[in-house]
Amino acid sequence: xxxxxxxxxxxxxxxxxxxxxxxxxxxxxxxxxxxxxxxxxxxxxxxxxxxxxxxxxxxxxxxxxxxxxxxxxxxxxxxxxxxxxxxxxxxxxxxxxxxxxxxxxxxxxxxxxxxxxxxxxxxxxxxxxxxxxxxxxxxxxxxxxxxxxxxxxxxxxxxxxxxxxxxxxxxxxxxxxxxxxxxxxxxxxxxxxxxxxxxxxxxxxxxxxxxxxxxxxxxxxxxxxxxxxxxxxxxxxxxxxxxxxxxxxxxxxxxxxxxxxxxxxxxxxxxxxx
Amino acid sequence: xxxxxxxxxxxxxxxxxxxxxxxxxxxxxxxxxxxxxxxxxxxxxxxxxxxxxxxxxxxxxxxxxxxxxxxxxxxxxxxxxxxxxxxxxxxxxxxxxxxxxxxxxxxxxxxxxxxxxxxxxxxxxxxxxxxxxxxxxxxxxxxxxxxxxxxxxxxxxxxxxxxxxxxxxxxxxxxxxxxxxxxxxxxxxxxxxxxxxxxxxxxxxxxxxxxxxxxxxxxxxxxxxxxxxxxxxxxxxxxxxxxxxxxxxxxxxxxxxxxxxxxxxxxxxxxxxxxxxxxxxxxxxxxxxxxxxxxxxxxxxxxxxxxxxx
Ligand SMILES: Cc1ncc(C[n+]2csc(CCOP(=O)(O)OP(=O)(O)O)c2C)c(N)n1
Numbered sequence: 278x279x280x281x282x283x284x285x286x287x288x289x290x291x292x293x294x295x296x297x298x299x300x301x302x303x304x305x306x307x308x309x310x311x312x313x314x315x316x317x318x319x320x321x322x323x324x325x326x327x328x329x330x331x332x333x334x335x336x337x338x339x340x341x342x343x344x345x346x347x348x349x350x351x352x353x354x355x356x357x358x359x360x361x362x363x364x365x366x367x368x369x370x371x372x373x374x375x376x377x378x379x380x381x382x383x384x385x386x387x388x389x390x391x392x393x394x395x396x397x398x399x400x401x402x403x404x405x406x407x408x409x410x411x412x413x414x415x416x417x418x419x420x421x422x423x424x425x426x427x428x429x430x431x432x433x434x435x436x437x438x439x440x441x442x443x444x445x446x447x448x449x450x451x452x453x454x455x456x457x458x459x460x461x462x463x464x465x466x467x468x469x470x471x472x473x474x475x476x477x478x479x480x481x482x483x484x485x486x487x488x489x490x491x492x493x494x495x496x497x498x499x500x501x502x503x504x505x506x507x508x509x510x511x512x513x514x515x516x517x518x519x520x521x522x523x524x525x526x527x528x529x530x531x532x533x534x535x536x537x538x539x540x541x542x543x544x545x546x547x548x549x550x551x
Numbered sequence: 552x553x554x555x556x557x558x559x560x561x562x563x564x565x566x567x568x569x570x571x572x573x574x575x576x577x578x579x580x581x582x583x584x585x586x587x588x589x590x591x592x593x594x595x596x597x598x599x600x601x602x603x604x605x606x607x608x609x610x611x612x613x614x615x616x617x618x619x620x621x622x623x624x625x626x627x628x629x630x631x632x633x634x635x636x637x638x639x640x641x642x643x644x645x646x647x648x649x650x651x652x653x654x655x656x657x658x659x660x661x662x663x664x665x666x667x668x669x670x671x672x673x674x675x676x677x678x679x680x681x682x683x684x685x686x687x688x689x690x691x692x693x694x695x696x697x698x699x700x701x702x703x704x705x706x707x708x709x710x711x712x713x714x715x716x717x718x719x720x721x722x723x724x725x726x727x728x729x730x731x732x733x734x735x736x737x738x739x740x741x742x743x744x745x746x747x748x749x750x751x752x753x754x755x756x757x758x759x760x761x762x763x764x765x766x767x768x769x770x771x772x773x774x775x776x777x778x779x780x781x782x783x784x785x786x787x788x789x790x791x792x793x794x795x796x797x798x799x800x801x802x803x804x805x806x807x808x809x810x811x812x813x814x815x816x817x818x819x820x821x822x823x824x825x826x827x828x829x830x831x832x833x834x835x836x837x838x839x840x841x842x843x844x845x846x847x848x849x850x851x852x853x854x855x856x857x858x859x860x861x
Contacts, residue, residue: 460579467603
């Protein structure tokens, strides 16, 4: 197990490097929220989810919804690492004609099942998939990554209500709780705390973790899978921009990409020499 | 060159000093929509509603119901999209005095891609009774439009862009709701345009002149109510119309002009806009070219329509 965790940690580090390089190349996209979510996305794709990069539409796969769609780079580098498409494609992020759109787009990117980018809609789609899979008697699970600012959308709570009502225990929401949104602190813009209490009140199984501690992420995902009768929310305390001190905990790096001056320092932080 | 959203920020901050009834709401995009300029000056009259557009619309309607003049802003796709039914029921139906100023309209949002490129908002706002729909051509007109919206009693939707756009109107240009403006006179055809396409049409008209084609440019800053008089005049006097907008050809300015002329004065017509497609990621200027939203397309369409005239 120790080895497995170390393995995932190293993967996450490499994915962070890929995010920084990709965003530096595109000069457009979201840095902070991609870096805060990547440990969870990494654990999902390399530890938890059943999926098949050689057959993106494989019926037996678990489903993934990046509800906070602006963190698309985190998803794209992971899909590339899995082999869904060549890593070179990352360099085309957000360009005209590229299959890597600014926000996840199921029409063109292998491994992307739903379109996201308008915040607050992902959990409903995830629950819809969970309900459908259950109807077919399937064991497949559905995972959704949400932002804490995103929880301000009322639709999230409509989805939370519905998922608990229908006992969607094949659904797991991971809340990337980095405490920041665009205009500043989530607590100052529009307070959503306590996130855990809210999900509990809606009837969810809630697990609180440090969203950068790979061991805790893996344990939480295992617990979520074991829990029956209710959907699980993993409320993960995270740091926006995690891994690169230049970007950490700064709302100003929400939608700003690393520039030429920042790139070497960012890569150095991530232990990257190439 | 200034972005219409920058002009909005300035106008709002000015108006805030003149009228203490003005309140402003935003949904976690105050830096981008430029309502932050007002927020800094009048913090107690600014409400950041968080990422919750539907609630923001309803709250604005409530503020209006107790005598405030609320301006609410977010990106066009989230204002007109997320808030559509709330706008219909809580704002337009009761004729609430709410001003929806949506920024980042059209394809020039660029890299964020199709999910963020609003090419339907004018159509869906235009379909709502009681709604006034304004799409300014430049910064100067935006300032006038915001002033006019504040002075007008009732629901208004103003659609702005992200990028800097060329100036069409001189400083001090007076904006009047519901009035079209002939920017360039002409006799062979009329470009009826809105938003950033008006500047493109002025360029096209200049180039066409060298070929001996006299193109009128009629700027329609208010899509609804449409200035029927100037549109009818253009149809009768030039006999050919090319509309252009950074919006779907379905239901926007082109739709409005076509609907009106079909019933009053059927005229040779061509609509330039986004042809019933979603946007895609790319740089703004690349996208304008990709969707044919430029002077070159207007020139081609003008030649074509003039050749079809007799
Ligand atoms: C419906 C909607 N409104 C507004 C936006 C613009 N927007 C993009 S990201 C963002 C802030 C997201 O904050 P959070 O969910 O906390 O994400 P994170 O901090 O993890 O990046 C906003 C307001 C959007 N994408 N969708």
